[in-house]
Amino acid sequence: MTKKCELTGKRPLKGHKVSHANNKVKRRFLPGIKKVNFKSDILNKSLRLNVSNSAMRSVDKKGSFDQFMKEVKSKYLSDRLKKVKKSILQKSA
Secondary structure (H helix, E strand, C coil), rough: CCCCCCCCCCCEEEEEEEEECEEEEEEEECCCEEEEEEEECCCCCCEEEEEEEEHHHHHHCCCCCCHHHHHCCCCCCCCCHHHHHHHHHEEEE
């Protein structure tokens, strides 16, 4: 499973783990990624995606997966979801 969110494009960040004595050791900050099934009402199919927790909250806020896909910018989406967005926009118009 990749460590990248397919909806928001979040990736691991680099930084330091800092001890009480102020020693710095390299570490990675991983996003909270889950595999989630989303149901598209317009396309009548479900999609299994690697999604961060913040992306799940964004989809819930918009109301549905289809509504989120209509409003999100394409630069954040994975290549697979860019095709899904295009087909959602064509069928809803």
